[in-house]
Amino acid sequence: MSTRTPHRPPAAETVRDTVTESVGGTVGGPVVEQLADELWDAVSVADEYTAVEVVLGALERGVDPESVLLDVIARVQGKVGEEWAADRLSVAQEHAATAINERAVAALSLHPAARTTPTRGRITVACVDGEWHALPARLLAEVLTLRGWQVDYLGAQVPAPHLIAHLHRTDSYAVALSSSIATRLPTAHAAITACQAVGVPVLVGGAAFGPDGRYATLLDADVWAPDARTAADRLALGPLPRPRPDHQQLDDLPHLADQEYTLITRNSASLVRAVFTALQDAFPAMRTYSEVQLERTAEDLAHIVDFLATALYLGDEDLFAGFITWTAQILTARGVPASSLPPTLAVLGRELKDFPRATRILERGAEDLTPVDHSTAESRS
Structure with a gap:
């Protein structure tokens, strides 16, 4: 590794997306596809002026503002993430593209076609503490504003x-x-519980909660929606479920009583240092790393420990296994051998041999990693 790499409660109410029509074509139709291509061409080369012209031009042509937000800007932002993962955009290019998309949203919000008068109640939209990816929340805020x-x-x-x-x-x-x-997600859980304690229901969304909203259910959120359009549709249906004011975090996750999550998060820095030192013997190629590569390796180890801790918090082996296989793909796309990951998990397992849940999660990650390594080797032969 040497590259930077993100008693059960009743189920949270979930709502699914429906295809809605917009002026200028249906969702995913040829008009919005063309607009998305034009916006991508602009943001991929950091051309802010052209990007804003594409968005405002769509509004002038009568394309529904919500469709521009979700079927053009959001679609392009998704491609930005895909291109970064495939190593076709650098971190700096990805940040620049995201910033331009944010400014395009701001320009749209000031256009006469997007001006509305509030006719419904008040909604607070926010990212959880520590979450810097604000564009999904901003898109939801703009859609809700458009809907009154x-x-x-x-x-x-x-x-x-x-x-x-x-x-x-x-x-x-x-x-x-x-x-x-x-x-x-641990921070999100605290925020969900705190909001519910003051009587305010919580709708959650974003990739962190899983493609099917499984973590929204686990953390006892009141509603989960997979995207902004679906969230707005659900809010329009009527009142959300009222939260239980006496709800406590430990009610959702009784396995936290074993203290594994608490102990590992409390000692995460020393754990990363110990693994970093031991890995130089377990993975000899690391001895030839440059200073920059060693710094990136330390960062990757910190990410691995963070995801292990989150899997412990949630009691979910799938989360860690998915992260490790994703990390292998990210490393491979950047020409960095994923062969560093199995010894990393082995060293981490030895350091945490007295933590049975952590050990099981690491073993599951190693099991899921093996097919990825084989397929990577075959693709290079």
């Missing part, structure tokens, strides 16, 4: 105490929490 809600958009990385203070000052009908990175 009064929206308080609080942006990225909102600490739970500040979120609760905002709720005390306002009369929010609901809170919409966004998280893209799974390692933010």
Whole structure:
């Protein structure tokens, strides 16, 4: 590794997407596909002026603002992530493209075609503490505004105490929490519980909660939606389920009583240092790494420990296994051998031999990693 790499409660109410028509074509139709191609051509070369012209031009042609947000800008942002994962965009290019998409959203929100008068209640939209990927939440905020809600958009990385203070000052009908990175789920859980404790129901969304919303259910969120359009549709249907004010985090995750999550997170820095030192013997190629490669390896180890801790918190082996196989794919795309991962998991397992749940999670990750290594080797032969 030497490259930077993100008693069960009743099920959270889930809602699924439906195809809706927009002026200029149906969702995914030829008009929006052409617009998405034009926007991609602009953001991929950091051409902000052209990107904004594409978005405003679509509005002038009568394309529905919601469709521009979700079927053009959001689609292009998804491609930005895919291109980064495939190593066809650098981190800097990905950040620049995201910033341009954010400015395109801002330009759209000021256009006369997107101006609305609030006719519904008040919704607070925020990212959980530690979550810097704000664009999904911003897209939801704009869609809700278009649909007549009064929206308080609080942006990225909102600490739970500040979120609760905002709720005390306002009369929010609901809170919409966004998280893209799974390692933010323990923090998201605290925010969900805190909001519910003051009587405000919580709708959650974002990649962190899983493609089927499984972690929304596990963390006892009131509603999960897979995307902004579906979230807005659900809010329009009527009141959300009222939360239980006496709900506690440990009610959802009784396995946390074993203290494995607490001990590993408390000692994560020393754990990373110990694995880093031992890995130089377990993976001799590391001895030839440059200073920059060693720094990246330390960062990767920290990510692995973070995801292990999150899997412990959730009691979900699949989360860690999925992260490890994804990491192998990211490394391979960058020409870095994924062969460093099995010894890393083995060293980490030895360091955590007295933690049975952590050991099982690491073993599962190693099992799922083996087919990936084989397929990678075959593709290179």
